[in-house]
Amino acid sequence: MKKILLLLLAAPLVLSMNTTQVASIPSIMLKDLDGNSVDTGKLSNDGKPILICFWATWCSPCKKELNVYAEQYADWQEETGVKIYAVTIDDQRSVNSVKPYVNSVAWDFDILLDVNKTFSQAMGVVSPPHTFLIDGSGNVIWQHVGYNAGDEEEVHEQLLKLKH
């Protein structure tokens, strides 16, 4: 048993030698707000960056973060062409409030429903908010956990780095 455990512990290290240093997006089937199936492994933005933001209607910092991003979104899109996917991990208790909430605050993001946290767990999310920046080749190049007022400045800086 100990050998097996050692083997398992060593496996990721061995793999990391061969694995690209940046991870890509796992393939999980989610639904959008219109009921369409979306394969997260195929999220794309014509070679431009993508932000994936995990949030929930019961998470105050998440809503603050995305409300701030919503204010900046048009400028960010103009500068960098970024596309935001706001992936909610609301479970059945609150998932039916997602669409009315999103429409009421007029977020212009693409919303995906991760009702059983399959995608968030595949991405290594522990608690929301958790933001991933994906480059034009589909690689995760930066991520951030939590939200403090002003964090959008760093997101903007990271987006501009990709531009250059």
Place this chain on the structure above:
Amino acid sequence: MKNSLLISFFSLFVFAAAIAQESPGSSGENSAPKGQLHGNFQVLFQQYSPDSLIGAQVPDAEAALNSFGNFTYNYGNLTAGVRFESYHNAILGFPNRFKGSGIGSRYVRYNNDGLDITVGNFYEQFGTGMALRTYWEPNLGIDNALDGVRIIYRPYQGISLKGVYGQQRLDFDSKIINTEGLVRGGDAEIFMNELIPKLADKDLKVTLGGSFVSKYQAGTTVERDSNIFTLPNNVGATGARLGLIYKNLQFTGEYVTKINDPNADNNYIYKNGQGIFTNLTYSQKGLGITLNAKYVDNMAFRSDRDALLFDAPINFLPAITRQHTYNLAATLYPYATVLNGECGVSGEIFYMFKKDSPLGGKYGTYLSLNAAAVNSLDTSHVGGREELINGYQTNSFFFGKTKYVRDVNLEIRKKISKEWSLTYVHYYFEFNTLVTPVTQDFKGLVYTHIDVADIQYKFRPKHAIRMELQSLMTDQDKGNWVTGLLEYTFSPHWSVAVIDQYNYGNVDEDKRVHYLYGNVGYSKGANRFMIGYGKRRAGIFCIGGVCRAVPASNGIEINITSSF
């Protein structure tokens, strides 16, 4: 033996993938898939000091440590995952049976051309979860994963077929401990507008679904009041659901029935269970409305008929009330579904007053109004042998006489200037602590008003101060509370917060205690460190639709999370 086989299989896969990666060009293909490693860690340490004033519990070891590490490796169509867990011993509030270090989850998954097969531990949800939902919530110590096989097949665009078969995780003692029962289930869902190309652009979008879940647990016989009862080997639940979207309107509905399931929750009666959930929403830019109705009658469904509380649930029945976020409203009187039976309705309106309108001002004003009411079922006493067998008679799908909860809340959020923003929330609860026993100090209906003001002052682009003032007023239970929070954040790395909760209205003057707690947080990228010290009062901690009681404590807390 089964564990060893699975682990060996996992090891074989990851090493095979590693070898394959060493020579990506050996087949002459430069587009060989890249390996991807995702995962996360969490270490949660709590030191406990005695504090008889707040009734703080101190385990023998005076400290506890929960930790886990997830590794998920993807290579082309193959995925393998393993989670190591460690409890030395479990943090208070988690199941105290969790102990030791070992593997808490492991699986391999193959996904290609519409076929998706998982062997090992997996999480799945059928429809709204009333028939089946397995999930992992590490911050609450909940993991009811199935351990077996899952097959998902999508033969055509718009059709999804699922089958699951396995045992269910119950416990952790240096390894996974499953219940004895077997869970088998199938689910089919058709999204008509994806299946039929002609319907793709129609305004009306239709989703149909159905599921069947069966549990096997060796039956036995029991004697009650000189009657011999046979506990069934197999129990089944069947569900049907419908989803409609038409322009700005959306409807979701599911009906699930369960037969022949005497268990510890329902006092071993044989009455059929049934659950109904419906939701109707309307939304347009600036406005959202949602209405819900829920009916649950004898719907506790577990892979072990003798299990209770958080153990081995096959299905998921979340509360219809809103999950609150501010401390006093969220942790003193949170409502949870009464699995044996309840009838509830709720509604919510979200509205944004436009910018430059009289009530919107320069930045707009956000308002939400939410209300929920839940009562007992409309039932009759039956008596005699019939009561032993079926317990009670259900008369209608409407409210019974006993009030379980009333929850009305209004939230107003306003950005006043670039520097200042304000959120105000008012809550009114009527909460039956006989039905949802969140307190030992009062049995009956608690009537309470809660006010919250959350003020943020962002005085420099990356520097902000936030203050929360909360007041809870009630003549019942522990009486009035007030909470103050002061937080300073220096983006993107630092946060410092101090919170004081004061139970100034407790009729017992000795219990008019200040719960003072402070913490410092540091975040960099996907790493987050938090150290806190002070008194935490007993309360109910909720994430999503699930809540767990956490006892009072006094001491140091360290929380480290990392993702990669």
